[in-house]
Amino acid sequence: MIKLFHFKLCPFSRRARVSLLELRVEHLLIDEKVWDRRREFLSINPAGTLPVIIDDDEDITVINIYAITEFLEEKFCFNHLQESLIPGEYGERAEIRRLVDWFDIKFYKDVSGVILRELIDKYYIKDQAISTSPNMDSIRIAQENLTYHFNYLNHLVSSRKWIAGDKFSQADIAAASHISCLDYLNKINWDKWEEVRNWYARIKSRLSFSDILSDKLPGFQPPIHYSDPDF
Amino acid sequence: MIKLFHFKLCPFSRRARVSLLELRVEHLLIDEKVWDRRREFLSINPAGTLPVIIDDDEDITVINIYAITEFLEEKFCFNHLQESLIPGEYGERAEIRRLVDWFDIKFYKDVSGVILRELIDKYYIKDQAISTSPNMDSIRIAQENLTYHFNYLNHLVSSRKWIAGDKFSQADIAAASHISCLDYLNKINWDKWEEVRNWYARIKSRLSFSDILSDKLPGFQPPIHYSDPDF
Numbered sequence: 009m010i011k012l013f014h015f016k017l018c019p020f021s022r023r024a025r026v027s028l029l030e031l032r033v034e035h036l037l038i039d040e041k042v043w044d045r046r047r048e049f050l051s052i053n054p055a056g057t058l059p060v061i062i063d064d065d066e067d068i069t070v071i072n073i074y075a076i077t078e079f080l081e082e083k084f085c086f087n088h089l090q091e092s093l094i095p096g097e098y099g100e101r102a103e104i105r106r107l108v109d110w111f112d113i114k115f116y117k118d119v120s121g122v123i124l125r126e127l128i129d130k131y132y133i134k135d136q137a138i139s140t141s142p143n144m145d146s147i148r149i150a151q152e153n154l155t156y157h158f159n160y161l162n163h164l165v166s167s168r169k170w171i172a173g174d175k176f177s178q179a180d181i182a183a184a185s186h187i188s189c190l191d192y193l194n195k196i197n198w199d200k201w202e203e204v205r206n207w208y209a210r211i212k213s214r215l216s217f218s219d220i221l222s223d224k225l226p227g228f229q230p231p232i233h234y235s236d237p238d239f
Numbered sequence: 240m241i242k243l244f245h246f247k248l249c250p251f252s253r254r255a256r257v258s259l260l261e262l263r264v265e266h267l268l269i270d271e272k273v274w275d276r277r278r279e280f281l282s283i284n285p286a287g288t289l290p291v292i293i294d295d296d297e298d299i300t301v302i303n304i305y306a307i308t309e310f311l312e313e314k315f316c317f318n319h320l321q322e323s324l325i326p327g328e329y330g331e332r333a334e335i336r337r338l339v340d341w342f343d344i345k346f347y348k349d350v351s352g353v354i355l356r357e358l359i360d361k362y363y364i365k366d367q368a369i370s371t372s373p374n375m376d377s378i379r380i381a382q383e384n385l386t387y388h389f390n391y392l393n394h395l396v397s398s399r400k401w402i403a404g405d406k407f408s409q410a411d412i413a414a415a416s417h418i419s420c421l422d423y424l425n426k427i428n429w430d431k432w433e434e435v436r437n438w439y440a441r442i443k444s445r446l447s448f449s450d451i452l453s454d455k456l457p458g459f460q461p462p463i464h465y466s467d468p469d470f
Contacts, residue, residue, distance in 0.1 A: 055341065055345065063329075066329050066330065067330075068329055068330035068333060069330075069333070070329075070333040070337075071333070071337040072336075072337055072340045072341075074305065074336050074337075074339070074340045075332075075333040075334075075336035075337045075340065076333075078309070078332070078336060079329055079332070079333050079336075082329065082332070083329060098294075098297050098299055098301075098310055098313065098314060099297065099298075099299035099300075101306075101309070101310070101313070102299060102300070102301040102302070102306040102307075102310050103306075105303075105305050105306035105309060105310075106301075106302040106303055106305075106306050108305070109303045109305045109306065110286065110303075113344075114286065
């Protein structure tokens with residue numbers, strides 16, 4: 009059995025979950041609020057970051073999304089048990105990994121990481137020595153960055169079937185994981201992004217995504233369109 | 240032929256270079272100062288980041304260290320042409336990738352990325368609208384973080400032959416790439432870190448590292464011990 013330690017509104021946890029569902033891997037979800045610094049979790053991953061997988065069959069722990077992505081690929085796709093989430097030849101695989109990196113590092117740093125830090129992390133941080141009110145200036149700048157980066161994303165999905173090419177891949181899962189967290193917080197004005205919206209509607213109608221879209225985080229109410237594939 | 244666009248004091252470029260040398264892949268180096276925003280380079284990678292590989296034989300471009308790491312592994316190691324830089328079974332490979340991630344994201348964010356931004360980026364940025372004098376407070380905090388993170392690294396190399404286990408791997412190359420940039424700028428007090436020093440001495444004596452240690456960046460003079468494996 010595979011256990012996944014995750015947090016509902018963590019884009020990296022979402023990517024791990026969707027990957028497991030796309031690969032039809034049975035798994036157990038364990039909700040982890042990293043801010044609590046739970047001793048049992050820190051003994052598994054001293055860095056206290058998510059996601060983490062424990063694979064009982066292999067008797068191993070796989071920490072962080074990079075290691076998890078490649079582990080799932082090696083264990084379930086190299087033997088052709090499941091269709092690869094990094095499909096294609098060298099060039100196609102490189103393009104997928106370039107875009108995964110772009111979302112997980114660049115987009116996260118400029119947009120999703122900032123908005124999640126200000127609205128979610130600060131809500132959960134109990135330590136009163138740290139300011140817990142969201143910095144609205146940071147959120148505003150992140151939303152300006154979102155416009156800039158969505159222009160690029162719009163360009164990608166206008167010229168390709170999926171984000172990295174002809175096939176659905178980890179690049180789509182990465183993008184949708186960040187975007188769905190922002191959409192839960194109602195930070196995307198969909199009227200402005202028709203092409204991205206069409207791509208995201210196709211993502212939302214996938215079986216692997218329906219679990220995530222039905223998640224609720226106490227204290228945060230998503231907008232009505234959030235879980236509607238036909239939004 | 241493989242062309243590598245790199246910058247001498249970029250830890251990610253260093254990891255790509257050392258990987259190519261470890262895998263005995265003939266290649267051509269192209270010095271790229273990303274701050275110049277050279278049009279030809281931006282047409283290859285619009286994000287303007289390093290490293291980038293062009294592989295003429297495959298007729299592909301591979302952008303950023305994640306894609307490059309996995310591409311080199313797939314092209315040169317899956318067929319057993321060269322010894323893998325992510326060796327072992329699932330668990331060992333996951334541990335290597337966890338640590339690569341830890342250096343490239345956590346250590347870079349807290350330590351090497353800050354010091355390189357303050358001392359190198361600001362030196363090269365021509366735009367006078369941006370403050371170009373190093374923020375000494377930021378550098379001091381990064382050096383405090385270095386002490387904290389080196390404690391962990393010391394623990395790793397005290398209990399293992401190489402950083403991720405019994406075998407030399409991408410985790411060692413990642414660590415050494417960040418550390419060698421900091422050492423070029425004389426930001427490591429080696430007297431405090433005997434175990435890390437012993438590990439780093441073994442890294443420095445590898446053939447793949449000698450090229451990097453003989454590099455000189457105009458305007459910056461490394462300390463004498465920098466290129467000496469017996470330091």
